[in-house]
Amino acid sequence: MAHHLNDLIGHYGYLxxxxxxxxxxxxxxxxxxxxxxxxGFNVFLGEMTLVPAILSAFFGSCxxxxxxxxxGIKLGLPFLEKFGPKFHITDKRLKKTRSLFEKLxxxxxxxxxxxxxVRHITAYLAGINRFSFKKFALFAYAGAAFWSxxxxxxxxxxxxxxxxVESYISxxxxxxxxxxxxxxxxxxxxxKKRKI
Numbered sequence: 524m525a526h527h528l529n530d531l532i533g534h535y536g537y538l539x540x541x542x543x544x545x546x547x548x549x550x551x552x553x554x555x556x557x558x559x560x561x562x563g564f565n566v567f568l569g570e571m572t573l574v575p576a577i578l579s580a581f582f583g584s585c586x587x588x589x590x591x592x593x594x595g596i597k598l599g600l601p602f603l604e605k606f607g608p609k610f611h612i613t614d615k616r617l618k619k620t621r622s623l624f625e626k627l628x629x630x631x632x633x634x635x636x637x638x639x640x641v642r643h644i645t646a647y648l649a650g651i652n653r654f655s656f657k658k659f660a661l662f663a664y665a666g667a668a669f670w671s672x673x674x675x676x677x678x679x680x681x682x683x684x685x686x687x688v689e690s691y692i693s694x695x696x697x698x699x700x701x702x703x704x705x706x707x708x709x710x711x712x713x714x715k716k717r718k719i
Contacts, residue, residue, distance in 0.1 A: 531558075532565060537575055541583035548587025550643040556674050557688060563678020564685035573679070580671035581664075584636075588646045588663045595650020620644040629654060632662035636670035 531539040540562055547553035559580055565571040594602070604617070620641050624631050635645035649659045678685045 532561065532571075537571070537579040540576065540579040541586070544580060544583030545587040545590070548584055548642065548646075549591055555642075557686075559671060559674035560678035560681070560685050560688040563675040563680075564682065565678075566675065567679045567682045567685075573675070577671055577675055580675060581668050584667035584671060585664050588632075588642075588667060589660075591643070591646035592650040592654075592656075592659055592663070595647035596653070597650075600651050616641070617644060620648060624648045624652075629658055629662045632659065633666035633669070636666045637673075 531543060535542065540558070543553055543558055544555060547555040547558070562571060562576050562580065566573050566576055604614070620631075620635075623635075623641065624645065627634070629649070631641070632645050632649060635642045646659070646663060649663070674688075677688060681687065
């Protein structure tokens with residue numbers, strides 16, 4: 524994994540981050556969090572600069588999720604059901620994400636980045652449900668910024684231990700992600716009640 528990431532970043536630099544994240548967000552089998560953490564490691568080494576790295580990750584994520592949104596509008600659910608499995612978007616993942624989408628609506632566009640197997644589908648569903656682009660962009664782009672900053676910063680902080688993030692994600696995501704989602708839901712409910 525590290526060898527492939529090293530080739531990608533070594534050959535294409537910041538452009539490599541953008542291209543990889545566009546593909547990863549659309550649904551190609553690219554380990555996005557590992558990639559972002561590796562970018563953070565390169566910042567730690569001084570081979571990349573923090574702000575351009577974050578901006579590249581943000582731009583790539585925004586382009587990828589916007590393409591997914593427009594595909595959702597143009598092609599609809601039948602396309603996702605038919606061709607989704609080719610991009611690792613299984614029927615099980617689709618049903619899980621649709622259920623979350625019904626409960627959380629546009630908020631899932633923000634937190635979906637942190638849920639493996641969900642971030643690839645949220646934008647399609649936003650397009651299928653005909654969310655306005657303004658509403659979509661507000662939540663999706665804010666999520667892209669927060670997600671990019673989180674994992675690049677994590678890679679920078681971990682330094683030479685950056686590769687451990689992959690095992691942390693697979694080991695703790697089963698517990699951490701539901702807890703994160705619960706906290707976000709509670710925060711949303713709290714702020715909605717304060718507005719009333």
